[in-house]
Amino acid sequence: MFIALLDAPWSLLFIALIFVFSPILGLVSVAGLLILLGLGVLSELMDAGRAKPLRRPPAKPMPRLTK
Numbered sequence: 747m748f749i750a751l752l753d754a755p756w757s758l759l760f761i762a763l764i765f766v767f768s769p770i771l772g773l774v775s776v777a778g779l780l781i782l783l784g785l786g787v788l789s790e791l792m793d794a795g796r797a798k799p800l801r802r803p804p805a806k807p808m809p810r811l812t813k
Contacts, residue, residue, distance in 0.1 A: 757779070
């Protein structure tokens with residue numbers, strides 16, 4: 747997750763570079779970026795309620811066997 751945050755500022759530079767080469771390809775890349783962003787947000791919203799019942803407290807440690 748942390749590495750993805752470091753890559754995020756560079757993606758704007760790459761999209762700007764794509765616009766320099768071809769405005770149409772730049773628009774396609776922005777559309778793809780928006781689609782991926784929307785799918786990520788949708789995935790988080792749909793999964794937020796489902797993961798709560800799966801969370802449980804950690805198991806109790808086993809008793810230590812001593813002689």
